[in-house]
Amino acid sequence: MGIKVKIAIIGSTGYGGVELIRLLASHPLAEVTSVISSSSAGTPITEGYPHLTGIREELLDDVDPAAIKAKADVVFLATPAGVAAKLVPSLLEADLKIIDLSGDFRLKSPALYEQWYKKPAADEAYLKQAVFGLAEIYGDQVLNAPFISNPGCYPTATLLGLIPAVKAGWIDPSTIIIDAKSGVSGAGRGASLGTHYSELNENLKAYKLNQHQHIPEIEMVLSDVASKPVVTTFTTHLVPMTRGIMSTMYAAVQGERSSADFVELYRSYYEGRKFVRIRPEGQWPTTKEVWGSNYCDIGFAVDERTGRVTIVSVIDNLVKGAAGQAIQNLNIMMGWDETLGLQFVPVYP
Amino acid sequence: MGIKVKIAIIGSTGYGGVELIRLLASHPLAEVTSVISSSSAGTPITEGYPHLTGIREELLDDVDPAAIKAKADVVFLATPAGVAAKLVPSLLEADLKIIDLSGDFRLKSPALYEQWYKKPAADEAYLKQAVFGLAEIYGDQVLNAPFISNPGCYPTATLLGLIPAVKAGWIDPSTIIIDAKSGVSGAGRGASLGTHYSELNENLKAYKLNQHQHIPEIEMVLSDVASKPVVTTFTTHLVPMTRGIMSTMYAAVQGERSSADFVELYRSYYEGRKFVRIRPEGQWPTTKEVWGSNYCDIGFAVDERTGRVTIVSVIDNLVKGAAGQAIQNLNIMMGWDETLGLQFVPVYP
Amino acid sequence: MGIKVKIAIIGSTGYGGVELIRLLASHPLAEVTSVISSSSAGTPITEGYPHLTGIREELLDDVDPAAIKAKADVVFLATPAGVAAKLVPSLLEADLKIIDLSGDFRLKSPALYEQWYKKPAADEAYLKQAVFGLAEIYGDQVLNAPFISNPGCYPTATLLGLIPAVKAGWIDPSTIIIDAKSGVSGAGRGASLGTHYSELNENLKAYKLNQHQHIPEIEMVLSDVASKPVVTTFTTHLVPMTRGIMSTMYAAVQGERSSADFVELYRSYYEGRKFVRIRPEGQWPTTKEVWGSNYCDIGFAVDERTGRVTIVSVIDNLVKGAAGQAIQNLNIMMGWDETLGLQFVPVYP
Amino acid sequence: MGIKVKIAIIGSTGYGGVELIRLLASHPLAEVTSVISSSSAGTPITEGYPHLTGIREELLDDVDPAAIKAKADVVFLATPAGVAAKLVPSLLEADLKIIDLSGDFRLKSPALYEQWYKKPAADEAYLKQAVFGLAEIYGDQVLNAPFISNPGCYPTATLLGLIPAVKAGWIDPSTIIIDAKSGVSGAGRGASLGTHYSELNENLKAYKLNQHQHIPEIEMVLSDVASKPVVTTFTTHLVPMTRGIMSTMYAAVQGERSSADFVELYRSYYEGRKFVRIRPEGQWPTTKEVWGSNYCDIGFAVDERTGRVTIVSVIDNLVKGAAGQAIQNLNIMMGWDETLGLQFVPVYP
Incomplete structure (x- = not known):
């Protein structure tokens, strides 16, 4: 070895x-x-x-x-x-x-x-x-780079869920709305009233509306991918659980596209990237299904009545949203297989 | 007595x-x-x-x-x-x-x-x-009616949060997107894998995308209020808590309106209705802040960057979303003060 | 009025x-x-x-x-x-x-x-x-007293569960072991690592073994009731929930007594005291069954194999364990019915 | 390989x-x-x-x-x-x-x-x-055996916490009382009212008092170790969390023994066995500290006032209490290092 x-x-x-x-x-x-x-x-x-x-x-x-x-x-x-x-x-x-x-x-x-x-x-x-290390998207820049900036937890779940559709021109970037939810560990270990057990247990809380520092990070990448400036509506919520992020995302569909079309587009886009799992039509991932692992799971629902697609993307905020993706970047940077040391089965239940 | x-x-x-x-x-x-x-x-x-x-x-x-x-x-x-x-x-x-x-x-x-x-x-x-008993909106029809149909839990939180803005023409009804989250008691007492403790604890789950039976109920009322057909995107999520619903709602603002304007509009609209509490600018209600009570609390965030408003509306699904509003309807039906027997302080924490 | x-x-x-x-x-x-x-x-x-x-x-x-x-x-x-x-x-x-x-x-x-x-x-x-206001036990001293010291949360659940058996001589006080569990609100609102959401959620923790300040309070009353010095083993645990205390108590039975005998003894002892509910043989109360209410519910299991009785006693720590009992003491002090303003049905679920 | x-x-x-x-x-x-x-x-x-x-x-x-x-x-x-x-x-x-x-x-x-x-x-x-596969105790019988019966979750936590003291004669086996608490996954995946989310969340429940099928399993081994029949009091509780077991155990100490003495006795007894970790005096393990891992962590508190020792032992019920110990037994059976494939760091938080 x-x-x-x-x-x-x-x-x-x-x-x-x-x-x-x-x-x-x-x-x-x-x-x-x-x-x-x-x-x-x-x-x-x-x-x-x-x-x-x-x-x-x-x-x-x-x-x-x-x-x-x-x-x-x-x-x-x-x-x-x-x-x-x-x-x-x-x-x-x-x-x-x-x-x-x-x-x-x-x-x-x-x-x-x-x-x-x-x-x-x-x-x-x-x-x-600093190379922005969203591994599945900018992995080629990470290779051999000496200095990586690892993406934020919300941006990781959000961007992996949006980029293929934006890139393909299947959704109108100006209509993107992101409703994100996170477990409490995302707030770190510092004790405060805002992370006090009795205040958060059996409670659901929206916070930092339109003010979260991950907004410009998401817009930076979407603008890059769309090749034009993109602004988005992004809301964060604190959910009474320790780990897990879900981004529920909405956008107007451009052209005639079914949920099955989205499944196919994303499977093809992420082909060979083991940590992104595209769910079959009619199945949406839950946060527990990636708990403790480096996976990002994504599902779709196109609604013909409204002409919108809803995209659900989940990660473990401490793994794919932080330490796991950082190690994935280490692997890529060193020229190793990106899955090295990260092939955990999610802990379920 | x-x-x-x-x-x-x-x-x-x-x-x-x-x-x-x-x-x-x-x-x-x-x-x-x-x-x-x-x-x-x-x-x-x-x-x-x-x-x-x-x-x-x-x-x-x-x-x-x-x-x-x-x-x-x-x-x-x-x-x-x-x-x-x-x-x-x-x-x-x-x-x-x-x-x-x-x-x-x-x-x-x-x-x-x-x-x-x-x-x-x-x-x-x-x-x-059957009179649709959304008490703050159709109370005049409930008075003396012999047969009331009590609204659903999601529609109650959602409609109370949207109606004043739709009625005033401040938001474009065709742009409304509703991201709703509920505690598990909304699923009732019947045991199933979908409500099994070990599956839901430390988990967040989107379900019935574009298929929830509360969609036509919400659209029926919004169409009535807007005086034209309204279709909406509506997503439901199961949150690991027993009680509480939060609807986070998005729409394009029509005209120049600040968060403070929305606060004022809603305060005026709900004047005299004790169970709807409008939060001051910059404050968004959490579900625990109405826990065990008949309140519906609402807050706003207008984003100048995107031209959208985000509206956060919370209730206790078993009280204002079910039994509490039913008793409120009883009170109105009988010609009593609508708050009779319902003046509970939310249980906090 | x-x-x-x-x-x-x-x-x-x-x-x-x-x-x-x-x-x-x-x-x-x-x-x-x-x-x-x-x-x-x-x-x-x-x-x-x-x-x-x-x-x-x-x-x-x-x-x-x-x-x-x-x-x-x-x-x-x-x-x-x-x-x-x-x-x-x-x-x-x-x-x-x-x-x-x-x-x-x-x-x-x-x-x-x-x-x-x-x-x-x-x-x-x-x-x-200061009169020690364990209402069901010392209520006669509370009447007209100007200064009441309200009991601690753990002592309330524990003492109400032990006193009738100690007084009747049915258990040997020197053998009493108390394994107590509490929701996190008992620790108050002060933020600390010990009450940080991510540390306590999905966690169970024993603390202050043999050092909890409620030990001398419990022993003071048991010694009074037993008319001799009593020392006990008392362990406290933090359970991932907001409200609720359960004391699981163990002691050697003196004489031939069945669970049914204990039920009868306690029902008779607490006759007329609405806030103590004795469960039938084979049924043990859960903390949620008294949640938000002033009840203390108690159940028994006598084991012939070991000659011991297990007593399970539950309260809502913030109600019967604090504010509720304080109001019960106010009622008694003023000569009113002790249940005034406290006849809440437990919030379930 | x-x-x-x-x-x-x-x-x-x-x-x-x-x-x-x-x-x-x-x-x-x-x-x-x-x-x-x-x-x-x-x-x-x-x-x-x-x-x-x-x-x-x-x-x-x-x-x-x-x-x-x-x-x-x-x-x-x-x-x-x-x-x-x-x-x-x-x-x-x-x-x-x-x-x-x-x-x-x-x-x-x-x-x-x-x-x-x-x-x-x-x-x-x-x-x-069938060889009873409590790995740290009967590992020598597991080696080369074709048929292993893996211990129950409660017995694993309990027996590892009691055996060294019983074997050394430091505690009186006739005085042992075991207050055990478990996360809900121990009840399996079958849906029932007893494992329904809304019934168990924010709730603590004692069950099967004196009737749990793990009682004879615990007594079988304790009797073997003590070389005389042992009966015990054993209570089980359901805690609102998914994984984790804690056994809080009480017994009369024989001879003059401090907490530090117990720490030393157990460290020596389990020397070389990586999956049992003895905590220093004054520190008691929480269930989250072994979450997702094959560890059993044990702490002590001797109380001079009562002459009793309290022993706290924790495991992850699905790992050391089931699948993990089963793999540990496979390793031993095959003559491999017992830690093979099991060297997980606990997932924290």
Whole structure:
């Protein structure tokens, strides 16, 4: 099997970081050699995560590019907004490969970042270097790239569900409406009233209407695919479950297309890409059917009465929406089979 | 306090029936005198519902119009689709007032019923007699009417959220898209794989796309309000919680209207109607904020970028979406204050 | 109906306080005239609790005994540990009646309080004045008392389930083991990792083994009832639900007693007390069967093989375990029927 | 890697069967060659389990020993009570190795089986052949055995938590009380009111007190370990979550033993057994900390006040409590490392 690629994870105490640890534990060609957390450096990772007892019990490292370089070849950043923007220059300088799971390098325009994230943007030169790693769409750019910006969870489910139809001209991009729903783990591990158990259990909540920072990310890619500016309506909801995202998407159909036509178009578009599964006509995926796995499952319903198509796309937000796709990008970047270490059967029930 | 109006409930062992029992227990002018279940007649109601121990312990009655008439003035029907269609003629003949919570008398066209419900429709003469009891909209027709058809849960949340804007011409009815989500109690008490705990917990599921029987009910009312035929896109989802419905609705805004304008329009439209609460700009209701109560709460977000408004409307599906609105209709029918016996504070958390 | 008793609630922004507001909203002889929160004084209560929109929208008052006295006759304290200890002297001095829902005045020994609560105890003189308001047991002391200490949630479920058997000498108090489980609302509204949605959903957790501050409260009463010192094993668990407590209790049976004998003993002991419901042999209550209500339901299983009895006792922790029992104590204190304003049917499902 | 051992799974459409499929998908030395279901033979497995789309899509086979023998070396039985009793003789005759996940061959006495399972027992000759596969305890008997009876979920968590202390004489077996709690998946996939979402969500339920069929299984092993007859009190609860079992166990301590002493005793007892993790003093495992994995985690609390120890033991009921331990037994049976294919990190959160 030869020598494994060595991985450092910055932000190991967040849900994205700990999911990277879980998934990489069974990767055949990569191994985690440094778990890093600026806030908890020096304490054992099991202090915050007793489920790692007997699996990984080392102390958390601090963020130090030179020390990281001594231990690792590739760095995953699973940090809050604004942190990667500051760390990336020194990590690149230390000649580390980077896969950034935060939103800091997804938007190519600093102004757009600042408008939606309400934070200072990263330096534009670095923004341009970062390849947007929506693996099934931009995989050819990921290959051999040293610096990947991993897509957001909502954009992943949404874009994989829309792109083939937009590209084929089967839907009118100006009519796209996205009603997205997420489990609570997407909000991270920071405790707040908004993620307090008694407030969210047996509750359903719409939030950040027209203001979510994933809107410009979705529009950036749709505009690229449609070769013209696209604006969309995008609503996010918090659902009382831990994992899972569903995007229910609506658009006006152009031409005469049945649900079966959409199934065929998408199957052909994603041929050979194992992580996108197109459901047969009349079947729509549920979030549990991809739980714990790197799959994105998609189903369709064309309504002749209204001339619209409804597209349902689901992922596990922490896997395909974060750590799983990041590893898929690692695989592609290294020239490996993209499924390496990711062939989990969804956990059901 | 004088003599109370006597109530019989047919279908007392379903969730709608048992919620009527709960709510009517504290009604000042009505009392339940007969709890009826054809399937469980002769057994104590506490056998299936031990939570009624010490509250109501009588045996369930069988369905017999003459016997009902001897005990009651008003009959609530909380029966599965197809049952009320058969029972109503004999109940009307026995000179009983009727409030039907099932869908059997909502659609005025037998053909439409048969198309969407896949069952034989009720006799058209009776369909015409039944007043559609969306209380805040058709309350004037409910007053003194002997036979009320109580609206469906999804239509209640949806229509209360759309009507003022449609009526005012502020949104284009042909652009309306309704993304609805419900807790599982809406599926009733019948056990099936589709309502099995381990399948629904930690899961989110879209179902019956473009095929839900509430679509023609919503379109019937919207067409009436818009004075022209309206067709809509309507999607339903099952959310891992017991109670609550949220309709997230999208439409193109006609004219220059801000979120604040919508707030004002709706406040004015629903003035004096206690059960509809319009939230201030920038605040959207969650389902828990109406849990266990008869409220319908509504919030708005106009997006200048897209020219669309998003309307969020929530109810408790078993209260405002079923038993609560049925009692509200009883109150209106009898000429009482519509809030009688329904002034519950939502249960929070 | 005459003039209502005026109620002030200190700690209105916690779950106990907001449940008092909900329950008192329909009390026929009491009304809430001041909602008080030292931390949020001056802001509208709907800011933190939008579910109160249109119901109560006043600003929160600050804690000021003279101002309270001007507005109210009785003060409910729903404050964190340590706060009531400081406030009570001045409130008593202002000639207000007090019902304290916190743990500050339950234990009569300052040393015991300090050992288990790790905080300075209240002045012993006041500790002695406070009547321990376990309504079904000490109701005669509550009548006309000006200062009531409301029992804890776990002790209420536990003690109501144990006292008749201990008093009758049917179980050996030295063998009592209490395995208690609670919904998460018992932990209050303060956000922390320990109450973070993603950590508690789909999780079951034992906590504070042998260290819970309700242990001395339970032992104080059991020792009183048994007329000898009783120590017990008591374990608490957090269950992924919002409301509900179940105490599963084990003890060695003394003499030949069947489950049916226990049913009869308890029915006779609690005769006339509407809020305790003894289940028939072979039926054990679930927490949902008392949800939202002031009931405590109890069931039994005697095992001849082991000579032990298992007693299952359930309550809604925020009602019978807090706000509901506090109102029951108000009723008793005022000489009213103890069920006034509390005759809710449990919310099911 | 050589030729893999071929596995047939009878009962592939239950939760135990589908979990075997999930776990064996990544086993390096075994592969599933036949998925069998008598009730659904001839239909694709994805019909009931769409999450297997693109992973396994074959038709389900019928139960036919000769056909199984042609395809497989080892048969896993994940069937309802009573089925394995009938199938095993013909499967053994076909010279297949058997791992039975049902309860049919756990009790060695037919009379005991019939008393607790209320069904005819298997032939006593076969009962005697079956090795009780509690892997960490009876692994030496599993090695090379052709026929394994896999332990029940509750007994696994319970026995691993009790055996070292019983064996060491540190606790008095006659005082053992077991308060067990389980997620709902333990009840299987059959729909019933008792597993209906709206009945179980936000609910906690005790069931089968003193009557659970796992009681004689637990007592059989404890009696073996203690070398004298042991009877225990054992209570089961249904918790609103899908996976996870916690056994909270109580016993009188013999001799002077601290929590730290118990930690040391258990660490030493389970040395080298990777799937049992003993937590440090003052830390108790939660069910989520073993979710999706084959771990059994155990913690202790000795109480000097009462002279009792509380032991908390958790597993994932579908993994260590069923499919995972069955594969662990396959590994041991074949002479492989017991952790093969089972080194999953728990899924957190």
